[in-house]
Amino acid sequence: MPRPPLYLVFNPAAGANVAQQLLHSHVEPLLKEKGVQVARRYETKGAGDDELIGQEIRRKVQASRGASAGIDVLLVGGDGTTHDVLQGLLASESHSARIRLILVPAGTANALYAAIYPPETSKRHRKDPHDKDSEHAWRLRSLRSYLRGEHDDDDEHTGAGANLYPLTIQRTMLFLPYAKGEIHTRTHIVTSHALHAAILHDSEALRSTHPGIERFKIASAQNAVRWVEGQLTLRERGEHGVQVFDSREKRFVPCVGKRVLSGPFWYMICPTVDRLEPSFVPAPFSSPSAKGQHDELARPPNALDLVLIRPLRDPIVQRHLRGDHARDAAPTAWDDETSRPAREAFAKARAAQLTAAMYAEGRHVYLRYPCGGDAADDEQLTEDGEGETVVEYYRCSGYEWCPAPASERAGLTCMDGTVVQAERTEVVVHGGRESAGRVSVWM
Structure with missing residues (x-):
């Protein structure tokens, strides 16, 4: 032929x-x-x-x-x-x-x-x-x-x-502020919010002086103390529902908790690939299985992976909030001066270790917090910690992100590198299993 x-x-x-x-x-x-x-x-x-x-x-x-x-x-x-x-x-x-x-x-x-x-x-x-x-x-x-x-x-x-590498296409719909309409687009690498979207947004201003990936690291440091508030709704994937990665069992298990998650969020990313740079692996299970191999953790073609980090799970943050104000009295935007000590403490204690783990073939998904108590014990994240997982790694068919209006930059949405401010974002997997492989790359 x-x-x-x-x-x-x-x-x-x-x-x-x-x-x-x-x-x-x-x-x-x-x-x-x-x-x-x-x-x-x-x-x-x-x-x-x-x-x-x-x-x-x-x-x-x-x-x-x-x-x-x-x-x-x-x-x-x-x-x-x-x-x-x-x-x-x-x-x-x-x-x-x-x-x-x-x-x-x-x-x-x-x-x-x-x-x-x-x-x-x-x-x-x-x-x-x-x-x-x-x-x-x-x-x-x-x-x-x-x-x-x-x-x-x-x-x-x-x-x-x-010898083809199948691409998963996301359908992304953004509702623009001030009734300016909607944007319908398709992404093939990543849709993100919070830190990742802020990095891509701010790195553009650095492109002329730092044309390489160094500009992303500079923008990351500039945004490490930012949290965003909003409501995240996970969409079920047929009979599989919503699944979450269990780092102790090393497999995806049914999510028995609620499908609507509240912030604040530090990291929120929905990639169709495992890495965004050769060695930077924020979603280690998001790439499909290699040809001729079967990886039970690899993302199915009719699924999307969502990687989240919510700082309120951290004992260090909880200790700061207990000292500053009760959670119920906390600002909904998490960008005022009363929350700054907690945000700075999280960035100082966690940002470097989490980033290093992402560059270590995605080991951050195994990290856990300590149980808390002794302040000295709160500092170290370990893979055998007794506390909650640092990373929440969900597998679903899509999601809806509704940023809090008062939360600075919460509406930033990154789509394969293009960043737009939106009042609401909806993401679903395009076509599902029946269209798997419609778009592919020679490999």
Whole structure:
């Protein structure tokens, strides 16, 4: 069966501006060597271009090959480029084709690529002898997979037999403040609030002076003492309901508690991948199982993982609140001066250890608080602690986030790196199991 036509999109402004070099020095020579013709090459010129390009590719394929024809798109850019192109490719519900992406990462964090090709510290790491061929050889693994020719005998409608990494798509709906309307979008990496959204929001101002991932660390330090207040409602996943990770049993168990959670929240993130940088793993079970392997903790295609940290579970915070004011008298926004000692104490005692654990292949999900009592005993988080888990790790089909109006920055919502202020956010898994694999990446 002839392969689908290949469309190429590159973003010269992505990340550290290496896309053009990658395209001319590596991508085009490889395509020429293998005799692969590009049906159309697109260069993004500015904001909004990527989505329009995605729409045009979809229309061209639909007009020439039918609504169920497969689409192969080679992307030379960052996670934002992929996000925007996918908006255009998925804009029509009538187009039911399998969309297969070839990624050549040229962004800053390259979260999706890092999740597909994790470093040697990960148990999912796979060696590739070509990685040492040149400085940028590691960026070409997806392209080499596409070019190996394994897809020649593949069914372009089902993806059967291909070496593909399935993407889970989130449907995200944001209700904007001041009755400005709604935003409907799809995310393929992460939707987040609280600390993570604040980091992405503030890091943009640092892009020109700190083009690498260092700007995220700077923004994290700036926001470590911020908590956000609001109400989080978890959506059940069919017969599985809502599940929560039990760090002692090392498995997901039915959630017997309430489905509506109150803040304040320090961390709130809903990723479809385990890592957002090569070594930064906030959700260690969120990536699907590797091909040919079964991981009972891996997120199913019809599920979303939600990782939360609520500081009021911490004995240190409780001790400060007992000394300052009762919980019932606490401010609903958690951003005034009366709560600052508790917030600063939490950041000082916990932020560095939690961040380090996230960089240690996601060990933060096993950390527990001590039972409290002796102030000296409150300081250390351990995997065998007797108190509550530091991280609440839920598995569900989606959620609704209603930030408290008085809570500064509680409405910030990050969608694959784009940050918007919203009065309410709803997130659900797109399509569920029946559409699993509709969008995938050559790996």
